[in-house]
Amino acid sequence: MEVIDDYGADALRLYLINSPVVRAEPLRFKKEGVFGVVKDVFLPWYNAYRFLVQNAKRLEVEGFAPFRPINHATVEKSSNVLDQWINSATQSLVYFVQQEMNGYRLYTVVPYLLKFLDNLTNIYVRFNRKRLKGRTGEEDCRMALSTLFNVLLVSCKVMAPLTPFFTEVLYQNMRKVLNESEESIHFCSFPQAEGKRDERIEQSVTRMMTIIDLARNIRERHNKPLKHPSVHPDADFLDDIAGKLREYVLEELNVRSLVPCNDTLKYASLRAEPDFSVLGKRLGKSMGVVAKEVKAMSQESILGFEKAGEVTLSGHCLKLADIKVVRDFKRPNGTTEKEIDANGDGDVLVILDLRPDESLFEAGIAREIVNRIQKLRKKAALEPTDMVEAYFDSLDQDKSVSQRVLHSQEQYIRDAIGLPLLPSSVMPSDALVVAEESFHGISGMSFVISLARPALVFNSDAILPLYSGNAESVRCLQTYLLSRDHATLKSEFQAGHGKITVDCIENIPPVDLVLGEHVFLCVGDFRTKSQ
Template sequence: MPYAYIHYPFENVELFEKNFPGHFVAEGLDQTRGWFYTLMVLSTALFGKPAFRNLICNGLVLAEDGKKMSKRLKNYPSPTEVINDYGADALRLYMINSPVVRAEPLRFKKDGVYSVVKDVFLPWYNAYRFLVQNAKRLEVEGLAPFFPIDQATLQKSSNVLDQWINSATQSLVHFVRQEMDAYRLYTVVPYLLKFLDSLTNIYVRFNRKRLKGRTGEEDCRTALSTLYNVILTSCKAMAPFTPFFTEVLYQNMRKVCNGSEESIHYCSFPVVEGKRGERIEQSVSRMMTIIDLARNIRERHNLPLKTPLGEMVVVHPDEEFLDDIAGKLKEYVLEELNVKSLLPCNDSLKYASLHAEPDFSVLGKRLGKSMGVVAKEVKAMSTEDILAFEKVGEVTVATHCLKLADIKIVRGFKRPDNMTEEEMDAAGDGDVLVILDLRRDESLHEAGVAREIVNRIQKLRKKAALEPTDTVEVYFKSLDQDKSKSQQILDSQELYIREALGFSLLPSTIIPPHAVILEEENFLGIANLAFVITLARPALMFNLDSIIALYAESTKFAQGLQTYLLSRDYPNLKSEFHRGNGKIKVNCIENQPSVDVVLGQHVFLTVGDYFLSTKAP
């Protein structure tokens, strides 16, 4: 391609012929009549073919007001300032995701670079940070350090969201390879945005219990390993676009990966491994549609997500999809929408009225003047005609054969006769119909109050600047004259509260005098209740009778042991009990005999453990 530069044809003939035509050339739009045209003319005259196989033509970067950038007018932000504020990677992605890589002009806006940081890098980093925090938590809890499970084993995970995110990651790799091979840089960032949204708002959000270890250590390590491999693969796929950000993440992640390269830029570009699960990707996508539709219904009726509802019905003719929604995806739908039960329905006529609409965007060019007649007949199709059309897959209208892609089947909601709009409502997108039973009873009210209490506790943790790995004990005190109402709610919703927080609430009457209070707040008028929430560091509790028995009924020695244990650093004492399988020897108290202190018999590491032991039958 650079004919004279390498002195062709007088030397370097083999080098030239091996690399000609060039894989691609890139230059600004202003070179259309200059370099591009000259290359084409010379190559056509000399060799009878183009000088390049692909062409990337950049548009012009203009100032925010649409004028040409001018050093004299200083009508653009300093590049150094933009990079210092938002980073070179953010600037690079902003440019790649702009019209300028499609040979169109770009009005450069500094706010656009900030949007890339907010929409791409912060969600990406938050997923990475969540992984690191929970990997660190394993060690804080005295468990084995985190090392990722190999990819082949992860591919066999029985968890549906593990299967889905692994498939979505393979789809990302496939898409980036496909678009890069075609030199379509501008399609990559929108796809990455969609992937990161799925990673943070579906996989991490719906898997918090697993990632935090509340479903068992083995399941936690599987989820963490899946998240690790997904983030690592996405970093490798995006390294050419975001070289600095991905390198920072990689340098920390490689510490737990044996035989890793020194830099992410030494790693091979990822390849698609195994078969992608197109069905599960489609089912999860439809699940998110269902969640969005149900949220729309709630918004119409001013029912926040903290308000539990009794039942939802999902209407769709696809049995496989309904099996997924009512089976392995059910728990995620119910938890996200705060609904007690889900009922799948493949009978389109039970809750829906059907009517057909021609797809004008598809049929317009094809049918021309016949479009009006065909549209009229399609709209006049009866319910029986529509069902027969869906079953067969085609129908003849005014001598024209129409396929499923040519006609949109719209499903409208048909409310049962004994229901009002305030009791039952629905939303659909033309494909799936979601129906919510909006009636509430006392059990749903109690569940809603419990959700409000959990929400206040989580906000109080943030106010106390606690990390997810920080362990606290939470105490509840009712300020109402009739305390039986709040106690009834806590008793009936104990399982939900324990699953949501990872522990049960404790009565404020048992706060030990040596407890360290981190935060305390009064809440008034929460579902007509008033209460106090107190956050405290885990505190040692003693079984005084058992300790006195250790020292042959000597109260003085028992008090000495308590004073000694309370003076110890809590994490170190906890680790010592762990290493001793729940037992430590105390032989360092002056003028006191040596004793073996047993965890759960003489001492408890938390007030919660002590409280549960006293409640046990």
């Protein structure tokens, strides 16, 4: 009971299902193992659900219609490649769990679920943050949120027999936005693998993550920004990585260009290695002779083998699964390891141009600034729906570098944090600062980031004519508006389609105020209009 009190019955149940007990084998029970299930399964799962709820609420806060999931048939037809991928991965999860439960192989379900949740949080949610936060438009945001909603709903139904309490909690909240739904998740039918599974896109996204991991390893090795990755797998994957998946690789790795290449021998030399674990039992005493011939295969023979899918050596027919083709990097003539380096896993080879590039240096600094802002928001316990403005103050004697970076990377920073990064000099004296922190030695720069609640900005030149030039009336209006709750004032402007009438100030004539002309809800809006 102590374990259940600490971690819950669902966590204990999953721990036991994933243990030797279900195979009638002995188990050395460890309480830490149950905690591992909470950490590796339930926390990522709940975080994905929480991210959905926060951004669904954000739509209403920003004045849009409440979130209602788009019907499943429309979601399945989404043109976004990651929507297609996670929908396919969800159908694969349904199919896998059905097959394993039919065979009573419960112990295989948890590892597969772990991988699925890792993909959901670290690929789909991470790479789609802009869409989920509405940075790419309301329509695209609703499609991404609906896709995430559908994936979470299906995964809850699939796992309900194994995690009945956790899935019920999530379902009871999710069903509030459904037109028709069962009263409990345990009244729902088990999902059927009805949607289309796209094995090609699933494999392409897996390889994309391999490319990103390989490139990161090179960057860590050299501690430098990246420039030009080139990859060398099959034609279908090259088409995907150069098209649908290109933007995700460029953004995640901060690279200028991505050049796919299908000329295997241009940057690599090939060698073949026998898979002893597969061939040993099958070939027996012939293993030594066959292994020698495999290792002696020429590059042309290896290419022919990959194309044909099989090769006969010493009277034995070997398939692709029997031989591992290793691609060793062949550095271009006249270049050094510090200029061009590579990394591969036998399937994909990634080549990076490491020579210095000023624009990538500035982009790298911008990413560091964005990272510090996001961490400061988290440190201040701000929710995604909590609106704040970010201010930047350089602590360096030579401020030209920071000014150049903020100018050249202005659009990237705005897209990443959802608002412009403002100079501290324009922060209103009455601004309420909710978090502030100094940072030193960030790519050779030192600066202060301040987060403040949005503050009203008045265009006195536009308001003055409304009161026939009476400055005292303008001051009274400003005092009144500053006393109002900011969120309520924003809602009134939204309800009035950008206009409100102020007629409640004693001895002051009523006036009609236009948002973006007479008054601005934040400094960022005012600066944008002024520019």
